[in-house]
Amino acid sequence: MQQQELETYSTIEDSEPIDERQRVDTMTINMGPQHPSTHGVLRLILTIEGETVVKAVPDIGFLHTGIEKTAESKSYHQALVLTDRMDYLAPLCNNLGYSLAVEKLLGIEDEINDKIKYARVLLTELQRIASHLVWLGTHALDLGAQSVFLYCFRERELILDVFEYVSGVRMMTSYICPGGLQADLPPGFDQKVRAFTDIFPARLQEYHDLLTNNQLWLERTKGIAVLDAQDAIAYGASGPVLRGSGVAWDTRKAFPYSGYEQFDFDIPVGSNGDVYDRYLVRMLEMEQSLNIVNQALEGMPTGRYRVANPKIAPPPKWQLTGSMEALIHHFKLYTEGYRPPKGEVFVRTESPKGELGFYIVSDGSARPYRMHVRAPSFANLEALPLMVEGRFLSDVVAAIGSIDIVLGEVDR
């Protein structure tokens, strides 16, 4: 009976004449900006032929907040808080990039001691894990694995607890600032971090158990949205997208900043450049970051948390009542700020999304003449059409998830 039905069905289909016009008919559909799987306000204009994407045109700018313009009217210290709002899933990494650029402009890189460097590395690596956790949760949610989302946010909360403990704020911390840190690491900080690092390896294994060998996950990600190494480089893709394509490039290794040369870690590299490889690269990166966090915690030196230079770092509060000079420095710093010499610097750092660059031009005044941000998500998104054109519509969701964009950074 069933066999018969099948046969009838197939004969009907075969007997129907194929309409040649329908075959080339394409349809243009709009995806986003209000779409949960575009991770923010990304709009894609997709031309589809049946289920296949023929053309994909990203439309960005819905979250354009003019951060580069605003920074020109702020002092160097004030512009720091703007950087938090770009990649809002990794504000500390943005703080670090900006601080390094300003320090280079001021020429005070040598004054930054190991304590500051270690604390910065520790916090940004925690931030990298937190950012990857949000990516993993939302990416898995997009592809239908809902429980991973809840687990990831559970672990991320522990990291945000650490940030709240050191800075008082969960997300927009502005904790890393030009000249050091905003405040000293509080007593009991290492226990807070240990609370996370002790449980995280087991939790990471849990995610691996849920996804890495899951047949459904493999079918949604293996061989999907492939970006080969040559295209990845040509389109300026960086971070896990570039490494997923098999290019072993990490700014932390190539141009070590903030003392990364003192830490021992590997760069996970993929081979096929598909969604699965990008997934695996980030999963392994979390392991490496955890490794760095442990090293930094064990080797944390003692010392000042800010440079001693009173022209750049404000004096401690208790000095203000007793020292005339401290009062003057404090007043000058908060009314005017500091004046770096004329010049320009471009500092590259490795944010969770890729190569984050700060280009700051100084005209000798107390405000940056121009601040440009090389946002990794911006370049990674530019390569998206290469990944999705010729693939199924449902793969677009997987591709967007796998490049891990943050629109606050794309649009700035």
Added chain:
Amino acid sequence: MTITPLTTVETIREKFPQAVVETTDFRDEQTIVLKPEALVPVCAYLQKRLQYNFLSTITAVDWLERVPRYDVVYQLLSLPNQSVLRLKIRVGEKGEEHPSVLTVTGIWPAANWYEREVYDLFGITFEGHPDLRRILMPMDWTTHPLRKDYPLSGFDLPEPHWGGQIPYDVDPGVGSQTLRTPEGRELNESRSKLNREQEPGTPRQ
């Protein structure tokens, strides 16, 4: 021979003696200032021979008083040699509204969006660019906000001041000129015409 920023500067000086305006070294970062017409040959040489295969970013700087007015800045990176370089050209003669630069999209495809961004925010056009549209600002925007003569708070918005979106009770197909809120207040008045005491968006007293 290993390629470092310093050897790159030397090589470019030798190969293109006419093209280099000046080179600077600030905080160990090498910058080559090029003549605008030499940009494409030098970039092609850097990409093909000196392995500068990664274009980090393109941006511009507006020096309002200076002639030529703009710097267009290219940040290059060589993955095989771990070497970085900054190229710069100066464009924008006096009174030139939209200075033109040759595109480098043929050399680094990544330049596509960066050049669109520079066009959008500075009004510098890129000759030969495959798709020069605005990228961050709305498509019907008429000005270029990162120019130094653009006030931080923006200009008075052009009519209609909500940027052409169809509000409230208007039939989108008609394109009616008298747009009203549900309370009946006319919407197509510019902010400059409003009473000075009146807060924009509140009913008239």
